[in-house]
Amino acid sequence: MQAEYINPFITSLANAFMTMLDCEVRRGLVSLKDGNSPDYEISGIIGLSGRAVGTVVLSLSKEVALKAASTLLMCETSEVDAEVIDAVGELTNMVAGAAKSELEEYELAVSLPNVVTGRHHEIRFPSNVTPICVPFETDWGDLSLEVGFAPARVPVST
Amino acid sequence: MQAEYINPFITSLANAFMTMLDCEVRRGLVSLKDGNSPDYEISGIIGLSGRAVGTVVLSLSKEVALKAASTLLMCETSEVDAEVIDAVGELTNMVAGAAKSELEEYELAVSLPNVVTGRHHEIRFPSNVTPICVPFETDWGDLSLEVGFAPARVPVST
Numbered sequence: 001m002q003a004e005y006i007n008p009f010i011t012s013l014a015n016a017f018m019t020m021l022d023c024e025v026r027r028g029l030v031s032l033k034d035g036n037s038p039d040y041e042i043s044g045i046i047g048l049s050g051r052a053v054g055t056v057v058l059s060l061s062k063e064v065a066l067k068a069a070s071t072l073l074m075c076e077t078s079e080v081d082a083e084v085i086d087a088v089g090e091l092t093n094m095v096a097g098a099a100k101s102e103l104e105e106y107e108l109a110v111s112l113p114n115v116v117t118g119r120h121h122e123i124r125f126p127s128n129v130t131p132i133c134v135p136f137e138t139d140w141g142d143l144s145l146e147v148g149f150a151p152a153r154v155p156v157s158t
Numbered sequence: 159m160q161a162e163y164i165n166p167f168i169t170s171l172a173n174a175f176m177t178m179l180d181c182e183v184r185r186g187l188v189s190l191k192d193g194n195s196p197d198y199e200i201s202g203i204i205g206l207s208g209r210a211v212g213t214v215v216l217s218l219s220k221e222v223a224l225k226a227a228s229t230l231l232m233c234e235t236s237e238v239d240a241e242v243i244d245a246v247g248e249l250t251n252m253v254a255g256a257a258k259s260e261l262e263e264y265e266l267a268v269s270l271p272n273v274v275t276g277r278h279h280e281i282r283f284p285s286n287v288t289p290i291c292v293p294f295e296t297d298w299g300d301l302s303l304e305v306g307f308a309p310a311r312v313p314v315s316t
Contacts, residue, residue, distance in 0.1 A: 048270075054270050055205075057272075110205075112213045112307070116274050116280070118278050121274055121275070122274070123273075124243045125270070126247050126271065148270065
């Protein structure tokens with residue numbers, strides 16, 4: 001896949017934040033992941049499979065996660081509970097789901113969103129995959145998007 | 159999906175460890191995840207999608223990850239470097255890939271394996287999904303398998 005695959009994910013993230021959260025995101029410089037990931041506490045992760053296989057990681061500071069969940073749930077929340085986890089998972093699912101329909105030729109399907117918590121956690125990709133990182137600023141704080149793809153493996157005949 | 163879906167994953171994990179690593183695993187009690195996950199440092203994670211969507215998480219202590227990678231790479235390794243990450247990702251991919259062919263009716267495809275590192279990281283599932291946890295003991299140390307599935311969402315027509 002060409003690096004242009006990142007564009008639908010950038011658009012879908014901006015759309016999801018604007019339409020669901022009324023929150024404008026300002027995109028920073030797109031880069032190839034070099035191992036020095038931004039160190040956010042909460043990461044939504046979802047797999048994609050089809051004619052390519054990939055992963056979307058949406059990493060949020062605690063502040064952004066709480067604000068996003070409070071907005072989605074329409075009630076203030078101040079701790080990372082199951083509802084916040086669900087909100088972050090759902091945002092990740094929306095970003096991946098909307099982008100995949102712009103990448104029709106890969107016939108991608110999304111898997112289940114999971115959310116990784118824990119200070120200083122790191123989400124690593126296989127060494128033959130170079131994910132693209134996109135930082136964003138919002139009035140709530142910072143976040144980042146990472147997307148990496150590899151060619152689908154040829155199924156082993158059984 | 160019925161809870162029996164866990165069985166092919168248990169079998170494929172035992173087979174992968176035996177055939178690839180010459181390491182026997184001893185299964186502990188299968189349980190529903192109740193939030194108190196075993197606290198291992200290194201987790202392989204991979205998504206599945208098809209007629210259901212799910213996630214497989216293979217969590218290893220550092221000792222098990224290093225031993226497994228050393229065996230796969232046929233050279234001793236003592237730090238969690240890119241090769242160890244690749245080995246853990248590949249094991250996770252093998253466990254999910256072999257199990258999915260036993261769950262034909264769900265027409266599952268695997269996504270890209272990622273590996274989460276960091277002490278006290280936690281991998282959370284959506285609150286409407288109750289993953290099944292399976293602890294294992296080996297001569298190298300302990301590990302755990304978590305698998306959770308949800309019904310596939312009906313695609314939104316565009």
